[in-house]
Amino acid sequence: MSESVSSPTFSLEALRNGDRKEFARLVDTFSTPIYRLALKILGDPQDAEDILQETFIKALSALPTFEGRSSLSTWLYRIAVNEALMMLRRRKPETLLTENDGGDEESGNGESTYLIDWCCLPEEELLSEEARQFLDHAIAQLPENLRLVFWLRDVEGLSIKETAEALGLSETNVKTRLLRARLRLRELLSDYYRERMEVRREEDAN
């Protein structure tokens, strides 16, 4: 889990030279993760679609000068994140992704009372329609800067380094945010699944 998931390789030369077929392959490979990311940031399908299109339009025009210092995927994520955050700021001007924003507050998770192991719940309970909705609800409660780190690292499988590059943060900062995001989500989910365990216990008793 420490490295990013493997993705198909692309010919940078073909892409730089405007090879349409190779670009179509790139679009096909990354349209889903870019769309998911935009949706996660903006929460609105139409906005997410706009960002998706904007990302690839920008990428297409910037490819001839892409130097390849980061991977193509990281570069695409970075364009998408910037576009999505710009849109978000137009809507809510106070939203900013800075190095310290949200990173320094005391999480207080150390004394968590949610120390119930709910891993033993059956899969159909952990991933029920209601549970999926709760997962969405829980991640939406995270501050933007924690949510993005968690999403890129843990859902899309980018490495710490790639996540840092995509978000323009230091690796240390990514690690700090990742820990906070994971602890916070774990706590929220523990609250939910503990209730589910209690409900099941009651049902079994009757």
Added chain:
Amino acid sequence: MPTKKCKALLSQLSEYVDGTLDPRLCKVLERHLKTCEDCRVVLNTMRKTIDLYRTVGESQAIPNEVRERLFYRLDLSEYLKKRP
């Protein structure tokens, strides 16, 4: 109840889960985990949390019509293969 030691080790759990924690710190953490059920619960449920989000996230594909509009917008419709 969580002790001071639990709280100190909590900050290392994330790197431990990723397999990037320094081996010496790993040993200390693993020794603690053997005797502390609370920390084991935090570790297990943190792993499960990541696991659930990954499972759900990966199952969310781009809707077909969004993908089609993207290809048209980029003038790539000739490469638009139908998905199985």
